[in-house]
Amino acid sequence: MAAWALVLAAGNAQALQATRFSPQGEVAQVRQVSVRFDAPAVQFGDPKAPAPFSISCSDAAASQGTGRWTSEREWVFDFAQRLPPGVRCTAQPNLSLKSPSGADWKGATSYEFNSGGPFVEQVRPGTWQALDEEQVFVLRLSGPATLDSIRASAWCSMEGLGERIGVRLLEGAQRDELLKALRMDQQAARAPLTIATLACNRRLTPGSKLQLVVGKGLATPSGVVTKVDKRFNFTVRDAFTAELRCERENAQAACLPIRPMTVAFSAPVPYKFASALRLRGPLEVAKPVFDSEEPAASAQGDTLVESVRFAPPFAESTAYTLELPKDFADAAGRPLANAGMFPLPVRTGAMPPLAKFAAAPFGIVERFAEGPNGPALLPITLRKVEPALRVQALGPAPGAAGAQMATLTPQTDADIIAWYRRVQTYDRSEVTRKQARRDARGALPPVLKDGDKNYLQTRMVSLLAGLPGARSIALPQADAADPRPFEVVGVPLSPGFHVLEVASPVLGASLLAPEYGAKRTMYVRTSALVTNLAVHFKLGRENALAWVTSLDKGKVVEGAKVQVSGCDGRLLA
Structure with a gap:
């Protein structure tokens, strides 16, 4: 008895079994069959190695393909084409197969799989496109589906409507015209049941969300049914409207x-x-x-x-x-x-107030543009601001009201570079509050209820108010009753680099949000270099050449001193 048990055990150990067979059951889009064995089944590379399975399908043409061994343990069968919906296949094992070690086949007598029912491969229009209120959908199916099953399984779901909306199929000339426009007419002529044209059974609400569902029950002519829903999400286009848009000083203004x-x-x-x-x-x-x-x-x-x-x-x-x-x-x-x-x-409203420098955030003013004895002038355009543009060095004078202008004249290269960069930064619309606390003079504007806690508008902070070294410049004053409807004023400047800033409550009242308070002020700034000199620079491989000419005459300036500084202001040459 013990001897017989050893013989049986040895026979079981030498049995050849399939440890994996794929696909099994219902699987869509079948292109390949794959089998893996628990031990070497053939001599890999043997051109005469037999196939371990024979595959037959309900559609003989669909079952055409070729098999091959990819290793000594794995065999695959590639279908000539992807199996269409509704095809049932059976894989029968080759019981005469013996492994190189002499093991016989043992395991399942057959495996079965099917390609399931048809499903939607493509929908037109695409889900990213807005729908018409009378939208027609074109569905390209993975295989033929009966018209009755399409009517029964497809439906629409619209936002705000608690019931399903059935669909209607487009047929005849209307369908032909649509498919021709989409260049799908030839495909529909070859396989008409693979192209479905349908629309929801009611007009779609503009601006609503819509879901097209092709649900369970979509069936092939042979009766194979789809078992899962497929959903497509759309948005219906908004109603056709026209809107007038214009720029305003604020939301309540004309x-x-x-x-x-x-x-x-x-x-x-x-x-x-x-x-x-x-x-x-x-x-x-x-x-x-x-x-x-x-x-x-x-x-x-x-x-x-x-x-x-x-x-x-x-x-x-x-x-x-x-x-x-x-x-x-x-x-x-x-x-x-x-x-x-x-x-x-x-x-329309009145012309808005304006204070605008001719060049910002930087400009060059020719020293003798107004003649050898005339002042150098930086133009500033004014409209409906304070009649008295008073200039204060450290802020408003006691009892004074109106727009203020302050100017600063840095002397060293390091100061000039630092102020140039600062004015460039504050030419942007916003800066961080952290940076404004470092640069600005005075208190920062409050954070509004719905405002940004980390940023503020650059036009709401002053860089010069209360700054030691800032001085004042007098501007021509208008008559007290003159609202300055529009004029260009020249700001007289001495030679050198200047930082200028205008502070205007009138601009603030017009252009800043009322939530900032009745005394809100707006700041306008620029920087300017007043000079009659132009520096020319030629860089060579081993040395460099620099020379200076005058702007008014274009002639070389003899004995001019040229200084080269780095971006940090340190002297280089």
């Missing part, structure tokens, strides 16, 4: 008369409609302008625009009316959803 007015459309509009808009005022009627050239008359119906612009300037404090042409519609023929707002009244 439109700035010196800035363009723009009419933006939520969807493309034919050029012929957009060009017919008019902005009607008491004395003139403005036509829209376009960035591109006007298309030919024959092409105006095909040219689409998304906005139009009315060019400034406009009359101050004047009422205008924006008028639309009759039958105004977008490229899809949709009328305006907000058509009741038109004709739209719009009003």
Whole structure:
């Protein structure tokens, strides 16, 4: 008995078994069969090594392919084409297979798998595209599906609607025209049941979220059914609207008369409609302008625009009316959803206050531009600011009110470089509060309720107020009743590098948020170099040449001293 047990044990040890067979059961998109054995099944590289399995499918043409040994333990079978939906396959083992060691086959008598039901491979339009209110979907399926199963398994789900929306299939000429436009007509002619054209059974709500579901039950003509849902998420395009946009001093102010007015459309509009808009005022009627050239008359119906612009300037404090042409519609023929707002009244405000240096954050002023005996002047444009632009070295004088101007004249190269960089930094719209605490003079503006705790506007902080060494410069004063509607004033400067800053409560009241308080002040700054000298520099391989000429005459300046400093201000040469 013991001897017989040893013989049986030895026989079991020599049995050849498949430890892995893939695929099994329902698997979509089958392209390959793979088998792995627990021991060497063949001599690897033997061209006469037999196949361990024979594979047969319900679709004989689909089961065509080739098998090969990838190692002494693994065999694969590659189908000539991916199995279409609804195909059932069986793999029968080759029981005559013996391993090189003489082991016989042992294990399952067969393996089965199928490619499952059809599924959606592609949907058009893509999920990234906005949908039309009457959108038609084109579905490319992995295999043929019956029309009845499509009707039964596909449905729409719309945001805010607590019920499923059924679908309707497009057929006949409407389907043919759509597929031809998408260049899918030839594919549909070869395999009509692989292309589905359908739409939701109700008009879609603009701006809503939509989900197209191709659910369980999608079936092949042979009856193989899909067992999982496939969902596609979309957004329906917004309603067609027109909106007038303009720049304002603040949210409550009227439109700035010196800035363009723009009419933006939520969807493309034919050029012929957009060009017919008019902005009607008491004395003139403005036509829209376009960035591109006007298309030919024959092409105006095909040219689409998304906005139009009315060019400034406009009359101050004047009422205008924006008028639309009759039958105004977008490229899809949709009328305006907000058509009741038109004709739209719009009003311009007064010219806003302005203080602007001719060059910022840096400029060069020729010393003798006004003549050999004239002062060097840095132009600053003023409009509707304080009549008295008083200059203070360390802040406002007792009892004085109005715009202040301070100037600083650094002397050393290190100071000049540091101030040049600082003014460049504060020419940006924002800086960190940490940096402003290092550079600014005086208290920083408060953090608003919804404001940024880490950044502040550079126009709200002063770099010169209260700074030792800052001095004042007198400007021509306007009459007390003169609102300075518009003028250019020359700021007299001595030779050298200057940092200038204007402080204006009028600018602050107009351009800064009211939440910053009634005494909010806005600062405008620049830097300037007043000189009559120009330095020329020629760098060679072994040495360099520098010479100086005058700006007024262009002649070489004899005996000029040239000093070269590094970015940190240290003397180099």
